[in-house]
Amino acid sequence: MEVSSSVARKQTRQISVGDVLVGGDAPVSIQSMTITKTADVEGTLQQIYALAAAGADIVRCTCNEIEAAEGLARIVPRSPVPIIADIHHQYKMAMAAMEAGVDGLRLNPGNIRRPEHIKAVAAEAKDRNIPIRIGVNAGSLDPKLYEKYGSATPEAMVESAQTEMAYFDEVGFDLIKISVKASSVPLMVEAYRQLSEVTDHPLHLGVTEAGPPPAGLIKATAGIATLLLEGIGDTIRYSLTADPVEEARAGRQLLEALGLRERKNVDLIACPSCGRAEVDVIKVANEAMEAFGDRKLPLQIAVMGCVVNGPGEARDADIGIAAGNKRGHLFIKGQNVAVVPEDEMVDQLVEWAEFINEHGIDAALERADLDKARREAEKDRAKLLDEQGDDANHANEKIVQIRSKV
Numbered sequence: 261m262e263v264s265s266s267v268a269r270k271q272t273r274q275i276s277v278g279d280v281l282v283g284g285d286a287p288v289s290i291q292s293m294t295i296t297k298t299a300d301v302e303g304t305l306q307q308i309y310a311l312a313a314a315g316a317d318i319v320r321c322t323c324n325e326i327e328a329a330e331g332l333a334r335i336v337p338r339s340p341v342p343i344i345a346d347i348h349h350q351y352k353m354a355m356a357a358m359e360a361g362v363d364g365l366r367l368n369p370g371n372i373r374r375p376e377h378i379k380a381v382a383a384e385a386k387d388r389n390i391p392i393r394i395g396v397n398a399g400s401l402d403p404k405l406y407e408k409y410g411s412a413t414p415e416a417m418v419e420s421a422q423t424e425m426a427y428f429d430e431v432g433f434d435l436i437k438i439s440v441k442a443s444s445v446p447l448m449v450e451a452y453r454q455l456s457e458v459t460d461h462p463l464h465l466g467v468t469e470a471g472p473p474p475a476g477l478i479k480a481t482a483g484i485a486t487l488l489l490e491g492i493g494d495t496i497r498y499s500l501t502a503d504p505v506e507e508a509r510a511g512r513q514l515l516e517a518l519g520l521r522e523r524k525n526v527d528l529i530a531c532p533s534c535g536r537a538e539v540d541v542i543k544v545a546n547e548a549m550e551a552f553g554d555r556k557l558p559l560q561i562a563v564m565g566c567v568v569n570g571p572g573e574a575r576d577a578d579i580g581i582a583a584g585n586k587r588g589h590l591f592i593k594g595q596n597v598a599v600v601p602e603d604e605m606v607d608q609l610v611e612w613a614e615f616i617n618e619h620g621i622d623a624a625l626e627r628a629d630l631d632k633a634r635r636e637a638e639k640d641r642a643k644l645l646d647e648q649g650d651d652a653n654h655a656n657e658k659i660v661q662i663r664s665k666v
């Protein structure tokens with residue numbers, strides 16, 4: 261039974277970042293950030309295209325010097341996705357980025373602190389209809405807030421965002437989204453919860469400086485998924501110490517896994533392997549992951565270690581492969597459809613998946629010689645059961661041993 265997300269999302273106001281809607285009933289969007297020098301126009305564009313292909317809806321580029329702003333003037337018109345300029349310390353860089361034509365700004369209230377500068381940027385953004393993210397970061401709060409609260413508490417982070425909002429309010433600017441990121445998951449979760457109580461502006465979720473994968477992926481997922489499942493969050497970014505394509509891919513995969521975005525790419529499932537495995541499941545699963553890459557195939561694909569249990573355990577998968585007797589058994593919705601040599605099974609899996617994507621499950625089942633595939637599968641299944649019995653992990657033997665020792 262397919263259970264899709266039943267999360268009631270908190271209603272927020274909607275803004276547009278270029279042509280991407282954020283907040284309200286818009287799907288949760290995926291963001292990432294380039295790590296090139298923004299002045300390197302071709303290198304940055306190449307990365308933006310790679311990020312968009314991996315699932316990013318919006319990309320942020322640093323605008324830290326005049327050469328970066330000039331680069332943005334060349335990048336924005338050629339970018340496949342809206343571009344946000346990341347601004348720290350120098351409010352003039354925000355002005356320059358707007359002149360360059362960016363679709364949004366991110367300001368850090370912790371390091372652009374003079375009210376007249378903040379208001380000047382907001383007034384200009386209002387005239388140009390450009391949204392601004394108030395990007396609070398636990399590690400760079402206004403020193404006065406550290407003094408007042410003793411450390412970067414959720415309350416301090418929310419106050420930082422509210423102070424910035426009040427300045428924006430003074431010039432009548434409300435195209436706002438807000439983030440209160442921290443590298444501590446419990447801190448960021450609590451800060452976002454408190455923030456969502458006091459504002460209906462859309463929220464941008466992230467665990468900042470989460471670090472390299474896999475720990476960084478786990479931290480970011482823990483924080484972002486917890487909030488999304490509470491209905492909080494309108495746009496997300498994984499901050500990983502890795503190729504930013506990993507960030508975009510992780511964001512997309514998380515939203516697809518939570519049922520918050522329609523599946524566009526392969527959902528690869530694989531058994532954990534066990535004593536029955538007839539093949540190195542980890543290796544085959546990795547080969548399959550690589551072979552599918554970012555192909556636009558919205559299918560669930562299974563890699564299973566043995567033909568004894570594989571097709572049955574993965575019967576909900578659109579297509580899968582199970583190993584047995586040095587052969588790969590392809591199955592569609594649990595039905596065996598073909599038997600191929602073991603070293604061809606990943607290629608065949610890709611070929612059949614492409615076929616299903618183009619012609620559908622029924623056409624693929626029609627294309628198969630089902631009787632032959634079933635017979636061959638039965639043969640291998642029977643052989644393995646014969647060799648391994650139904651206790652392939654020798655658990656019964658071990659239990660007898662354990663009992664003899666107590």
Ligand code: SF4
Pocket residue numbers: 531532533534535536537538564565566567568569570573
């Ligand atoms: S029984 Fe087969 S499919 Fe299940 S975990 Fe073991 S090898 Fe994988």
